[in-house]
Amino acid sequence: MKVREASPKSDRAEAVLPTLTAYGAAVFCGFLYFLAFPGIDIWPLSFVALVPLIVALRGQTPRRAFGLGWTAGFTMTMCGFYWLLDMLKTFSGFPTPLCFLFMAILCGYQAGRIGLCGLLSARAERRGWSPALAFSLAFAASELVYPLLFPWYYGATVHQVPALAQVAELGGPIAVALTLVAANLAFAEPIVAWLRKQRVDLKRSAAYAAIVAASALYGAVRIPQVDAKTRAAPKGRVGLVQANMSLEGKRLDQREGLLRHLRLTQELQRGGPLDLVVWSETSVMGAVNEQNASFELARRFTSRLGIPALFGGVLVREVKDEREYVLFNSALLTDRSGRLVGRYDKQFLLAFGEYLPFGDTFPILYNWSPNSGKFTPGSTLDPLPLAGRDIATFICYEDISPGFVNSIVRRGSPQLLANLTNDAWFGDTTEPWIHLALSQFRAIEHRRFFVRSTNSGISAFVDPVGRITQHSEPFKQQALAENIAWLSASTPYELWGDVPWWAVSLAIVVMGFVSLRRALPTRADTTGTLTVADLSQARTPDKLANQSDAFRASSRAWFRRSQSELSGSE
Numbered sequence: 001m002k003v004r005e006a007s008p009k010s011d012r013a014e015a016v017l018p019t020l021t022a023y024g025a026a027v028f029c030g031f032l033y034f035l036a037f038p039g040i041d042i043w044p045l046s047f048v049a050l051v052p053l054i055v056a057l058r059g060q061t062p063r064r065a066f067g068l069g070w071t072a073g074f075t076m077t078m079c080g081f082y083w084l085l086d087m088l089k090t091f092s093g094f095p096t097p098l099c100f101l102f103m104a105i106l107c108g109y110q111a112g113r114i115g116l117c118g119l120l121s122a123r124a125e126r127r128g129w130s131p132a133l134a135f136s137l138a139f140a141a142s143e144l145v146y147p148l149l150f151p152w153y154y155g156a157t158v159h160q161v162p163a164l165a166q167v168a169e170l171g172g173p174i175a176v177a178l179t180l181v182a183a184n185l186a187f188a189e190p191i192v193a194w195l196r197k198q199r200v201d202l203k204r205s206a207a208y209a210a211i212v213a214a215s216a217l218y219g220a221v222r223i224p225q226v227d228a229k230t231r232a233a234p235k236g237r238v239g240l241v242q243a244n245m246s247l248e249g250k251r252l253d254q255r256e257g258l259l260r261h262l263r264l265t266q267e268l269q270r271g272g273p274l275d276l277v278v279w280s281e282t283s284v285m286g287a288v289n290e291q292n293a294s295f296e297l298a299r300r301f302t303s304r305l306g307i308p309a310l311f312g313g314v315l316v317r318e319v320k321d322e323r324e325y326v327l328f329n330s331a332l333l334t335d336r337s338g339r340l341v342g343r344y345d346k347q348f349l350l351a352f353g354e355y356l357p358f359g360d361t362f363p364i365l366y367n368w369s370p371n372s373g374k375f376t377p378g379s380t381l382d383p384l385p386l387a388g389r390d391i392a393t394f395i396c397y398e399d400i401s402p403g404f405v406n407s408i409v410r411r412g413s414p415q416l417l418a419n420l421t422n423d424a425w426f427g428d429t430t431e432p433w434i435h436l437a438l439s440q441f442r443a444i445e446h447r448r449f450f451v452r453s454t455n456s457g458i459s460a461f462v463d464p465v466g467r468i469t470q471h472s473e474p475f476k477q478q479a480l481a482e483n484i485a486w487l488s489a490s491t492p493y494e495l496w497g498d499v500p501w502w503a504v505s506l507a508i509v510v511m512g513f514v515s516l517r518r519a520l521p522t523r524a525d526t527t528g529t530l531t532v533a534d535l536s537q538a539r540t541p542d543k544l545a546n547q548s549d550a551f552r553a554s555s556r557a558w559f560r561r562s563q564s565e566l567s568g569s570e
Contacts, residue, residue: 016058025052029056031075038433039431039433043159046180048187053072053118055191063119064122067115069115069116074108077107078104078107081103083429083430084103085103112146113142116146117135117142121135121138121508123513127512128516129516136178136181137507138508140174151397151400151438153174153177154173156173156440158176163215164179166215168444172403172406172501173441176215179215183208189204189205234485235485237275238416239265239277241453242479243280247422258284261283262305267479278309278310279309279311280455281312281395282422283311284313285314288316293315293332303337305334305338306336310331311331312395312420312422313332314328315345319363322363331345331393331395331420341386342384344382346396383408390412391415392414392417392446393418396420402445405442406445406446415486417451424455424456432454432457436452436468440466446493447489451482457472458473459471459472464485
C-alpha cells in the first residue's frame with residue numbers, strides 16, 4: 001500500500017460562509033469596528049466587532065481572505081475617516097466628487113492593513129495551523145508592520161476602560177488588542193462550529209474568555225499600585241493653554257496668537273504658582289534664526305512670563321544650496337528667566353506639506369516643486385531638561401507612535417511626557433477625540449503623567465493609569481492647570497518595546513510556508529492508494545474509532561480467509 005500527496009484542492013477545508021455572505025459579514029465587521037472606535041465610542045462592541053470577519057475568513061483562500069479583510073477595513077475607514085472629505089475640500093479647492101475619490105483611494109490603501117491580516121491568517125490556516133492562533137498572530141503583525149498615513153490600533157476601542165488597558169505597559173496597544181481578539185474568538189468559535197455542524201467546544205471559548213478576565217484582573221491589581229506610587233512621588237503644577245487660532249489666523253495675525261497665549265497664561269498664574277506652562281505646536285508664529293533664538297524669544301515675550309514654558313515655534317537655518325534655508329518645527333523650552341534651555345525638532349514630517357521627499361539629498365528638486373515645505377527633521381531624541389528634571393517631548397501625531405515615543409523615553413529618564421499638536425486641520429469632527437484616545441496609551445506604557453496642548457482641542461492631562469483627569473472642549477479658548485507627579489518608572493514595554501511583536505510577525509510569515517499536515521493513511525481507495533485528503537477527513541475521534549473498527553474487522557476476515565486457503569491446500 002502506498003501513500004500519495006493529494007491534489008491542492010483536496011487538501012483544503014471548505015469555507016464556512018459562501019462568498020456573498022462572507023463579504024456581507026466583512027462589511028458588517030467594518031461597521032461594528034467603526035462604532036466601537038473612539039469618536040463613536042460604543043466600546044463593548046470591541047468584544048464582538050471582529051466576529052463576522054473571523055467567521056468569514058475561516059476556510060478561505062489567501063486571495064479571498066485578503067479581499068474580505070480589505071472590505072472590512074475599507075468600510076471602517078470610510079466611516080471612521082469621514083472628516084477627510086471636508087479637509088480635502090477645504091484645503092484642495094477641488095470639487096466634492098474628486099475629493100471623495102481621493103478619500104476613497106486613501107481609505108483603500110489604509111484598508112490594506114486588515115487585508116494583510118486576512119492574507120497572513122489564511123496562508124497559515126491552509127498549512128494546518130490553528131485558525132485562531134493564525135488570526136491572532138496575523139492581527140498583531142498587521143498592526144505593527146503595515147505603514148499608515150493616519151495610524152490607528154484596535155486597542156484604542158477600550159481607552160475608556162482602564163482595567164483592560166493596563167497590559168499596555170507589557171506590550172503597548174497590540175497587547176491590549178490581542179486580549180480583545182481573544183474575546184472575539186470566544187464568540188466566533190461556537191458560530192464556526194455551529195455552521196459546520198460540529199460539536200461546540202465550550203472549553204475553548206472559556207479559555208479565550210479567561211484571557212480577557214486575566215487582563216482585567218491584571219488591571220485591577222496594577223491600578224492601585226500605580227496610584228500609590230503616584231501619591232508618593234514629588235508633585236508639580238503644570239498649566240496648558242489652548243488659544244484656538246484658526247489655521248489662516250495663525251499666519252495672518254501672529255500678534256493676536258501671541259497675545260492670546262500670554263493672556264491665558266496670566267489667568268493660570270492668578271490661580272497659583274506654576275512649575276511649567278505648555279503651549280501648542282507652532283503657537284509662536286514667525287520663523288526665528290536658530291543662532292539667536294534665545295535672545296529673540298526673550299525680547300519678544302519669554303523674559304516677561306516668569307515661569308518655565310514649553311511652546312511650539314519655527315526655527316530657520318541658512319543653507320548653501322538651491323533651498324537657501326531650511327525650517328524646523330520645534331518644541332522650545334525656556335526657564336524662569338526666559339532663557340532657552342532645550343529644543344526638540346519634529347521628526348515625523350508630512351510629505352510635500354512640510355518637506356519634499358529626497359529634497360535634503362537632492363535640493364535641486366525644490367526648483368521643480370517650489371511650493372513644497374522646506375522643513376527638515378530633527379536629529380536628536382534627547383528629552384528636554386528643566387531644573388534637574390527631564391521632559392520627553394514630541395510634536396503632532398508623533399504621540400500616536402508607541403515605538404517612537406519609547407525611543408525618546410529610553411534616551412534618558414524623563415519625569416513627564418508632553419505633546420504639542422495642532423488638529424485644527426480637521427475641523428470640529430471626531431478626529432481630535434480619536435487623536436487623544438490613541439495618545440492616552442503613552443501614559444500607561446511609561447507610567448508617567450502626559451500633558452497634551454493643542455491649538456484648537458482636544459488638550460488634556462492624562463495620569464499614569466491612562467485616565468484623562470482634565471480636558472478642554474474643541475474650538476474654545478481655554479487654560480487648564482493640574483497637579484502632576486514627577487515620575488521616573490521603568491516598564492516592560494519601555495525595556496523591550498516592539499521586539500516581541502516583530503518576532504510574532506516573523507512567526508506568522510513562516511507559518512504561511514511551513515505545513516503541519518502529515519500524509520498518514522486512513523483509508524484505501526480502489527487502487528490501494530491513500531491520500532492526504534483522507535487524513536483531513538478522518539481526524540475526529542469518532543471517525544478514527546470507526547475506521548479502526550473497520551480495519552480490525554478487515555484484518556480478522558483476511559486472517560480467516562488465509563487459514564481456510566491454507567487448510568484447502570493441505
